[in-house]
Structures are given as structure tokens and as C-alpha cells.
Amino acid sequence: QVQLVQFGAEAKKPGASVKVSCKASGYTFTGYYLHWVRQAPGQGLEWMGWINPNSGGTDIPQKFQGRVTMTRDTSTSTAYMEVGRLTSGDTAVYYCARGQFPGFTYGDAFDVWGQGTMVTVSS
């Protein structure tokens, strides 16, 4: 079945970087955009941008530009997001989620979610 698999947890110190992964299966990886969403403890959902797995193109909101990088490896159907210059405010569960329709559809919902990677930033 369609799945997005993420690893469990990472612990980092302030100022460090973290690279989280999202392995897709059960569908054509290059056919659907992947989005990244984070959720701080006890807080709501925050969108961090998308990657087009076919071209590698990305769209990252201004808030995260210069600090967040999204890449993919089509040979393993895996998407990655690296967040640099971590602070305690980046402590959150980081989810990948698939755009609902093939290609890019403005207004897409997210129909498949990974289980999330918990990133804890603490000295």
C-alpha cells in the first residue's frame, strides 16, 4: 500500500543541523509532490515547503529560506529535508506528506503522511 516511512527520533545541539528522511513506497515516487510539515510539542501544524521528486525543484516559504534544504534520491524513492542552525524552537515532529493529485495541483490536500521524526534540540 501507499506508505511514507520516517525514522523515529534525532537529538541535536543548538547550532547543529539535522537531516530527516522520508521513504516512499507503493506508488510512483516521481509522480507526486512531497511536502514537509512540522508540529512543535502541544502545538499546531506548520508547513515548511514542498519538493517535486521528479525535477528536484522546491518551494520553501520565506521563513525557512536559507536554513532549510529539500532533496531527493529517486533511486531509493527517498526525500530528505535538512534544517540548519537549529534552535530550541525547532524542537518538533517533522512529517512528510504526499500531495493528493499527480503532479502539482494548486490547492492540493495531503492524503498520505509519514509517521514523523521527532527532532529534539537541546544543549
Add this chain to the structure above:
Amino acid sequence: SFDLTQPTSVSVSPGQTVSITCSGGGLGTEYACWYQQKPGQSPVLLIYQDNRRPSGIPERFSGSYSGNTATLTISGTQAMDEADYYCQAWNSGTVLFGGGTKLTVL
């Protein structure tokens, strides 16, 4: 850009109908969708394009909109529906989420 505003919490008795609203200045021109998130779990898509249900989502979940407000309605609420609910919409190429509504089934 606009914000999406949801009530922080809503309560309902089992078997009753409850509505959760999501207000935002651009919702009249943008599709809204809704997610359910239970503690320790990933969000699940409930409604997309304002009022469409993905396969596998029970019919008791429905969506509607009027003006700048999208509404999620749960009919015949069950104890298993106790969860956080988030609305989501796009605006100028950016994805927005509402702050979330905690639904308590009393």
C-alpha cells in the same frame, strides 16, 4: 496572506452533531480541507476541496463553506471522533493551517 481561525475547543455528546468552523479572508476563493489528528498519530485527511471525502472516510464527516468560512460537520459523533481537527488552505502559493480545534466527546 490570511490566517485561518478555528475555535480552540468544542465539545459534543455522543450521537449528536457538531460543527467546527475555519474562518479566513481568502477562503471564499480557495479550497479548504480538513484533517483529524489523534494523540501520538499523524494527521488523516478527512475532507478535501471543501466538501469531498477521500475513500474510507465515514459519511458522518462532511464539509461545507459559506463566504469566508469553511465548516466541518460530524453527524452522530462517536467517542472515537475525539481528536484535534485542523483546516488547511492555500494562499499565494503558501499552505496555511488553522490553529486546530480540540473536540471532546463528553
